[in-house]
Amino acid sequence: MVNQLSNKSKWVLLSTLLVFLLLLPFLAGYFGNAWIRILAFSLLYIMLALGLNIVVGYAGLLDLGYVAFYAVGAYFYALLTSPHLHDQFTFISQMFPIGFGLGSITIVIMAAFVAALFGIMLGFPILKLRGDYLAIVTLGFGEIIRIFLNNLNSPINLTNGPQGIGGIEPLTIMGNELSNSISLSLIDIPSVQLHYYLFFLFALLIVIISFRLENSRIGRAWLAIREDEIAAKSMGINTRNMKLLAFALGASFGGVSGAMFAAFQGFVSPESFVLMESIIIVAMVVLGGLGNVYGVIVGAVLLYAIPEVLRLVARPIQDAIFGFELIAPEALRMLLFGTSMVLIMLYRPQGIFPRIPRPNG
Numbered sequence: 001m002v003n004q005l006s007n008k009s010k011w012v013l014l015s016t017l018l019v020f021l022l023l024l025p026f027l028a029g030y031f032g033n034a035w036i037r038i039l040a041f042s043l044l045y046i047m048l049a050l051g052l053n054i055v056v057g058y059a060g061l062l063d064l065g066y067v068a069f070y071a072v073g074a075y076f077y078a079l080l081t082s083p084h085l086h087d088q089f090t091f092i093s094q095m096f097p098i099g100f101g102l103g104s105i106t107i108v109i110m111a112a113f114v115a116a117l118f119g120i121m122l123g124f125p126i127l128k129l130r131g132d133y134l135a136i137v138t139l140g141f142g143e144i145i146r147i148f149l150n151n152l153n154s155p156i157n158l159t160n161g162p163q164g165i166g167g168i169e170p171l172t173i174m175g176n177e178l179s180n181s182i183s184l185s186l187i188d189i190p191s192v193q194l195h196y197y198l199f200f201l202f203a204l205l206i207v208i209i210s211f212r213l214e215n216s217r218i219g220r221a222w223l224a225i226r227e228d229e230i231a232a233k234s235m236g237i238n239t240r241n242m243k244l245l246a247f248a249l250g251a252s253f254g255g256v257s258g259a260m261f262a263a264f265q266g267f268v269s270p271e272s273f274v275l276m277e278s279i280i281i282v283a284m285v286v287l288g289g290l291g292n293v294y295g296v297i298v299g300a301v302l303l304y305a306i307p308e309v310l311r312l313v314a315r316p317i318q319d320a321i322f323g324f325e326l327i328a329p330e331a332l333r334m335l336l337f338g339t340s341m342v343l344i345m346l347y348r349p350q351g352i353f354p355r356i357p358r359p360n361g
Contacts, residue, residue: 021200022197022200024039025039025193025196025197026193029190029193033190033192033193034312035312036190036192036193036196037192038304038305038308038309039196039305040192040195040196040199040264041304041308042300042301042304042305043196043199043200043202043203044199044257044260044261044264045281045284045300045301045303045304046203046206046296046297046301047199047202047203047206047253047254047256047257048066048070048253048254048281048284048300049281049284049285049288049296049297049299049300050206050207050210050253050300051066051069051206051249051250051251051252051253051254051257052066052250052254052281052282052284052285053210053285053290053291053293053296054210054213054222054246054249054250054253055246055247055250056282056285056286056290057285057290057296057355058213058214058219058226058246058291059222059225059226059242059243059246060222060225060226060227061134061243061246061247062131062134062135062138062282063134063138063247063250063278063282064135064136064138064139064142064275064278064279064282065122065139065140065141065142065143065145065278066138066142066250066254066278066281066282067142067146067254067273067274067275067277067278067281068118068122068141068142068144068145068146068273069115069118069119069250069251069252069254069255069258070254070255070257070258070261070273070277071145071146071149071258071270071272071273072111072115072118072145072251072255072258073111073112073114073115073254073255073256073257073258073259073261073262074258074259074261074262074268074272074273075149075159075165075258075262075268076107076110076111076114076255076258076259077104077107077108077168077258077259077260077262077263078165078168078262078268079165080100080102080107080110081104081107081168081169081262081263082165082166082167082168082169083167084160084165084167086099088156088157103172104169104170104171104172104263105171105172105173107259108171108256108259108260108263111255111256111258111259112252112253112255112256112259113252113255114255115251115252115254115255115256115258116248116249116251116252116255117248118251119244119247119248119249119250119251119252120244120247120251122138122141122247122251123243123244123246123247123248124244126138127239127240127243127244139275139278142273142275142278143275145273146270146273146275149161149270149273150162150270159270161270162269162270162271163269164267164268164269164270164271165267165268165269166266166267167266168262168263168265168266168267168268169263170191170263170264170266171195171198171260171263171264173194173198178191178194178195178198178263179191179266182194195260195264198260199260202256202260206253206256207293207297211293213249214291214293218242218245221237221242222242222246223291225237225239225242225243226291280303280304283299283303283341284296284299284300284302284303284304285299286299286351287299287302287303287340287341287344287351287352288302288351288352288353289350289351289352289353289354289355290350290351290354290355291355292351292354292355294353295351295352295354295355298352298353299351299352302340303337306336307333307334307336307337310329310332310333310336311329311330311333314327314329314333315329
């Protein structure tokens with residue numbers, strides 16, 4: 001009876017949280033669309049953090065180049081939906097005079113598979129590396145991707161180099177472009193709010209997949225590899241395939257996030273995929289709690305949303321208190337970011353919500 005009550009309470013809590021998240025954009029909208037935009041980007045970073053959590057939290061493989069898969073997804077969507085390829089390559093404009101004829105959601109799904117392929121390409125050469133060596137190689141991979149994106153404008157202009165790619169088509173759902181607002185009866189839903197709901201749908205799907213993976217045989221195999229790879233191999237686990245699967249699945253989540261980022265922004269450039277982005281995503285996973293889906297979600301929201309909120313409110317608050325701006329908002333954001341990371345690592349090194357081991361049996 002206690003277990004049934006506990007399960008019932010859990011479902012009531014989840015239902016209440018779901019309703020709150022669906023109504024949250026309307027509440028934030030009273031303060032301006034900038035607040036809804038922060039919510040939408042928080043969902044993107046949740047997807048990125050959950051993807052990295054598969055590699056780092058479940059399989060124990062330190063990846064400092066995860067932003068590369070984010071970039072692959074973004075540029076894949078940008079190249080297929082912008083006029084860039086048609087303008088640069090005559091044979092493409094002749095073969096596809098009216099575009100590639102692919103729906104935006106189809107391209108997002110394709111971006112997941114393309115990013116997964118890049119994840120496997122990264123995984124193959126580094127299967128025997130661990131710890132610091134693995135971190136250095138993955139860091140180098142992320143920088144290689146960024147440098148390629150920054151320089152593949154000559155002799156063949158594939159990425160348009162540091163100028164980036166613009167004119168990217170927005171996401172389309174049932175023939176409706178999300179770049180336009182939708183009026184439902186007396187309610188006018190702006191474009192940024194429509195993106196929030198689509199991002200929320202994908203984030204919810206990724207959360208469900210993460211939970212299913214954690215409680216599956218694959219998840220247990222990853223956990224065994226993380227704790228002791230030699231022991232896992234002696235128990236018959238194919239560590240090579242499990243590692244490649246972790247890289248592929250984690251990369252696919254990054255590809256989805258990148259594709260939706262490109263559609264949301266309408267523009268991509270290499271500056272969006274610098275090393276600092278990878279470090280922040282790793283910090284989200286570590287801060288929230290390695291291997292804990294709830295903790296990773298909290299870490300992603302805290303490390304993205306709070307600094308962005310400070311960007312909006314830091315100056316008005318200082319003006320109200322001191323009558324002038326004492327600390328620039330950007331400096332204050334990074335100061336609090338660094339301070340919070342130091343305090344967490346000192347007093348709660350396992351993260352805000354550390355993973356609770358499953359009882360045996």
